[in-house]
Amino acid sequence: MANIMIRKSDKGYVFYLPKRDIEDSITSMEFDTPEKWGGEIKLGNGGVYFIEPQAAPARLPYSVRARRVDGVE
Amino acid sequence: MAALTREETQALIEEVLEVYPEKAKKDRAKHLMVNDKELESSKKCITSNRKSLPGVMTMRGCAYAGSKGVVWGPIKDMISISHGPIGCGQYARGGRRNYYVGTTGVDTFCEMNFTSDFQEKDIVFGGDKKLAKLIGEIEMLFPLNKGISIQSECPIGLIGDDIEAVAKKTAAEIGKPVVPVRCEGFRGVSQSLGHHIANDSVRDWILSNRDNQPFEKTPYDVAILGDYNIGGDAWSSRILLEEMGLRVVAQWSGDGTLAEMENTPNVKLNLLHCYRSMNYISRHMEEKYGIPWLEYNFFGPTKIAESLRAIAAHFDEHIKEGAERVIEKYTAPMNEIIAKFKPRLQGKKVMLYVGGLRPRHVIGAYEDLGMEVIGTGYEFAHNDDYDRTIKDMGDATLIFDDATGHELDEFVKVMKPDLIGSGIKEKYVFHKMGFPFRQMHSWDYSGPYHGYDGFAVFAKDMDLTLNNPCWKMIKAPWDKQEAEAEKKAA
Numbered sequence: 001m002a003n004i005m006i007r008k009s010d011k012g013y014v015f016y017l018p019k020r021d022i023e024d025s026i027t028s029m030e031f032d033t034p035e036k037w038g039g040e041i042k043l044g045n046g047g048v049y050f051i052e053p054q055a056a057p058a059r060l061p062y063s064v065r066a067r068r069v070d071g072v073e
Numbered sequence: 074m075a076a077l078t079r080e081e082t083q084a085l086i087e088e089v090l091e092v093y094p095e096k097a098k099k100d101r102a103k104h105l106m107v108n109d110k111e112l113e114s115s116k117k118c119i120t121s122n123r124k125s126l127p128g129v130m131t132m133r134g135c136a137y138a139g140s141k142g143v144v145w146g147p148i149k150d151m152i153s154i155s156h157g158p159i160g161c162g163q164y165a166r167g168g169r170r171n172y173y174v175g176t177t178g179v180d181t182f183c184e185m186n187f188t189s190d191f192q193e194k195d196i197v198f199g200g201d202k203k204l205a206k207l208i209g210e211i212e213m214l215f216p217l218n219k220g221i222s223i224q225s226e227c228p229i230g231l232i233g234d235d236i237e238a239v240a241k242k243t244a245a246e247i248g249k250p251v252v253p254v255r256c257e258g259f260r261g262v263s264q265s266l267g268h269h270i271a272n273d274s275v276r277d278w279i280l281s282n283r284d285n286q287p288f289e290k291t292p293y294d295v296a297i298l299g300d301y302n303i304g305g306d307a308w309s310s311r312i313l314l315e316e317m318g319l320r321v322v323a324q325w326s327g328d329g330t331l332a333e334m335e336n337t338p339n340v341k342l343n344l345l346h347c348y349r350s351m352n353y354i355s356r357h358m359e360e361k362y363g364i365p366w367l368e369y370n371f372f373g374p375t376k377i378a379e380s381l382r383a384i385a386a387h388f389d390e391h392i393k394e395g396a397e398r399v400i401e402k403y404t405a406p407m408n409e410i411i412a413k414f415k416p417r418l419q420g421k422k423v424m425l426y427v428g429g430l431r432p433r434h435v436i437g438a439y440e441d442l443g444m445e446v447i448g449t450g451y452e453f454a455h456n457d458d459y460d461r462t463i464k465d466m467g468d469a470t471l472i473f474d475d476a477t478g479h480e481l482d483e484f485v486k487v488m489k490p491d492l493i494g495s496g497i498k499e500k501y502v503f504h505k506m507g508f509p510f511r512q513m514h515s516w517d518y519s520g521p522y523h524g525y526d527g528f529a530v531f532a533k534d535m536d537l538t539l540n541n542p543c544w545k546m547i548k549a550p551w552d553k554q555e556a557e558a559e560k561k562a563a
Contacts, residue, residue, distance in 0.1 A: 021455040045116050061360040
């Protein structure tokens with residue numbers, strides 16, 4: 001489990017892992033509706049993380065706990 | 074142009090790696106790359122922010138250097154205590170020439186060394202009592218200080234002193250913020266972690282101090298983040314922002330004060346110059362206070378104009394006009410400078426090995442003078458820095474991470490740059506080899522280099538160094554001996 005921060009850029013969601021200084025675009029997010037948000041997220045660098053599905057945050061950037069499923073650290 | 078092709082550069086890397094033992098070779102190979110502008114991410118080509126190899130010469134600093142020397146040190150009205158043995162503090166007091174206005178020893182304290190001067194008995198019995206006494210003495214002798222930060226040196230973490238408890242107790246006693254910073258030198262692989270720790274301690278102990286207090290806001294409030302006012306850099310940046318109609322609320326942290334930092338959550342936009350050392354706090358403010366942040370580059374007229382327009386895009390027409398007015402005003406004098414120095418510098422090749430933002434940010438300034446950067450490298454960058462660098466550097470140029478003494482020497486011998494920009498540890502080696510050299514960590518005791526005024530100094534300095542006749546007269550001592558030995562043999 002790691003704390004990650006999700007921001008919005010003009011190209012979509014951006015993933016940031018402060019501990020490792022990894023910043024990358026989020027290419028896909030499993031759930032992206034106001035009621036259900038999160039799930040499996042895929043990164044531009046091939047990494048896959050999982051966020052417990054939850055209500056979408058009122059404001060971005062948003063820090064959330066995530067689990068690394070696959071791919072590069 | 075005598076720049077190397079992709080294959081030649083790759084061959085050079087392999088040649089340089091040849092001397093290492095197998096294991097070291099494998100490791101170092103990951104830190105060297107030939108640039109390819111097409112790349113989206115640096116991840117697969119260069120590894121960074123890893124522990125330096127034992128046995129090779131590295132140029133890196135420690136976490137204490139990153140926290141005390143870079144982030145906390147320049148805050149002028151706070152006293153940063155170097156908590157531990159005396160040496161670290163002595164070599165970290167204003168060494169980067171972070172200029173400030175004020176009377177040192179009365180209301181500003183950057184150039185002074187405050188230390189708890191650890192002795193054997195403090196290691197054995199703990200130094201908390203000494204620290205509390207020290208803070209009391211500081212408050213008595215320097216009553217105009219606005220706050221105190223405790224910068225831990227290695228022994229503090231090793232013996233397990235509880236500086237947080239001392240900080241809380243003494244803060245209540247003196248009625249000022251006392252910030253414990255756990256930046257022991259052994260943490261992390263380089264000064265980079267020190268920046269992170271310093272940012273986190275600012276976030277936890279300083280940033281929210283004035284939340285919900287009245288503050289007279291204007292729609293044009295900005296803060297300059299990550300400018301340490303080396304040789305007056307922040308001042309030559311600040312006047313441009315003010316000229317275009319913005320109000321600079323805070324400077325982090327060159328010539329900055331504690332009050333400025335506490336007021337920063339009220340700004341509309343955070344302007345981030347050194348991404349590496351202050352992106353952490355920018356991201357935090359974006360999340361907590363909803364303040365967007367923007368990276369800018371104030372080296373060389375091309376990049377300044379780009380940055381001023383990008384900054385203005387966040388504001389209304391008034392500021393946009395202001396930006397155009399500023400650019401217009403400085404175009405003629407800048408063209409004059411370029412006309413004067415470009416003929417003397419055109420086509421010259423530069424190699425850089427610095428830290429923070431410089432390996433990529435100064436490229437534009439060199440290009441404005443018609444020079445070409447053929448190799449660049451960071452001491453302590455992370456992958457996000459390299460992602461940004463790949464776009465700024467030319468194709469087939471050399472990029473190196475945490476270069477060793479041997480690698481730098483060999484690169485320079487083969488690539489023969491006309492100018493080398495690096496730190497004090499490399500300076501005299503390259504002087505002896507007869508290469509023009511600028512110490513680019515603190516502008517070789519010159520400056521400022523930021524902003525339009527800075528570019529004038531920058532252009533002049535580069536010309537003075539590069540076209541100095543002395544370089545041709547130098548023969549390296551080791552070459553001299555060889556020549557003499559040959560003579561004797563013959």
